[in-house]
Amino acid sequence: MTFSKTQQRYLQRHALSGPWTLEGVQGDKYRGAVVIPALAEGEVLWATLNTLLSQSGGWPDGWLVVVVINAREDSDAQQVDSNLKDLEQLRRGRFAHAPVSWVDASGGGCRLSIKRGGVGMARKLGCDLVLPYLADKGLLVHLDADCRVEDTYLTVIEDYFTRHEGGGVLPYCHPLPTTQPFRAAMICYELYLRCHRQGLQWAGSPYAYHAIGSTMVSTAEAYVKAGGMNCRQAGEDFYFLQQVAKVSAVDYLEGTVVWPSSRISQRTPFGTGQVIAASEEDTLQQLYHPATYVVLRDWLRTATEHPQETSQQLLERAAAIDTVLHNFLLKEGFAERWGQLCRTHGTIERRLRAFHEWFDGLKSLRCIHALGETYPVAPAVEQVPRLFELWGWDACCDLEEALIQLRRQDLSWLAEGDAAFLLD
Secondary structure: OOOOHHHHHHHHHOOOOOOOOEEOOOOOOEEEEEEEEEOOOOHHHHHHHHHHHOOOOOOOOOEEEEEEEEOEOOOOHHHHHHHHHHHHHHHOOOOOOOOEEEEEEOOOOOOEOOOOOOHHHHHHHHHHHHHHHEEEEEEEEEOOOOOEEOOOHHHHHHHHHOOOOOEEEOOEOOOOOOOOOHHHHHHHHHHHHHHHHHHHHHHOOOOOOOOOHHHEEEEHHHHHHOOOOOOOOOOHHHHHHHHHHHHOOEEEOOOOOEEOOOOOOOOOOOOHHHHHHOOOHHHOOEEOOHHHHHHHHHHHHHHHHOOOOOHHHHHHHHHHHOHHHHHHHHHOOHHHHHHHHHHHOOOHHHHHHHHHHHOOHHHHHHHHHHHOOOOOOEEHHHHHHHHHHHOOOOOOOOHHHHHHHHHHHHOOOOOHHHOHHHHO
16 A cells, blocks of 8 residues: 555554454555444444445445444443444445445454543544545545435535545435424524524634534545544534644535434434433523624624734724623733734735634634623524524524525525425
8 A cells, every 4th residue: 555645644643553453345445435433323324324325326436434333441231232243244244245344443452442432533443544545535424323315425525526625514404303392402403503604604704614523524635634533522523624624625515415313312422412312491402692693703804804903903903893802812812823923924815824723613612602691692593583684584483494494505506396305
């Protein structure tokens, strides 16, 4: 196998070392790999693999599936036993007709550490182990073990990356539960996700994309430049995409839809499963106040329109926008950082790029949380009409109708007659 210098450096410095190996792989020049972390999945995993492998025109040549069967050192015996059964199925050739490989990160001596183990580490294991098998300009696609994909899934991904570099996210729709209160919980959670992305986009943030692990894709080169996947137990998707955005770009793909699961789960500290589990009315996901996006937009515009001013001048402008914003920037060390950027980046273009690398997606979110002292979060039924008004959309008080409208924004490439699943 041959590696670029960047790949060699990454594998030497950042790849996980341990007893793990990639089993079942037979080639060494794959165009792409779909990496799936799996923990005690059983039939759910087989259903996902069946939909994934049912691509239009058959499974494309040069693509590999990598299933990372994982458990932590503190996983219960039932989960480990379920993993063992899944590994046995794979080793016996359940998918011998297709290029499916797997990683045993659940057996004795192979489990993930309590401190670092989780979905982030499982994703990283799969990516790091398959990286040497990818051809030049190979792709790394992330999926979860409980998702559905369409038969256009890989075609859309490959077509996009014949013309683009970097990373991207695929459109998504959570299947909505048919019974209450779970349906209401899922609607509120997806409204939160979509409204936040729309708010960031309206504000002009370069980090205006959804961070859902099962929708991520990148070139292997972008993966390596970003330092690879992190090992977080949750939020690994947010931090990975943020790094990809800094070193290349994160774009929005069109033409196919991923269906993440809406099942109840305690596998991660936060996320969809936890939201559905806590589905009482007083625990429904709340949305950020529209005013926080107004402040964010005004601040990003200020930095963009006055890049030659001193930090003190910019802080005075921030104070005129909102005193909480001003105090937040002071606390984050903006004065020192801006001075450093001015000294090290002579051109306005590079200085602004460095500014956005500093005032990144995480800092934007922390700023929104700080502004919540003045503009608190509130239930979706209150915030959605306010947000729609902010964006210049028709007012909408029905949450299901609001979700349809937001889904249409992200699925605008669909013909009118093809959008029957907008509230499936």
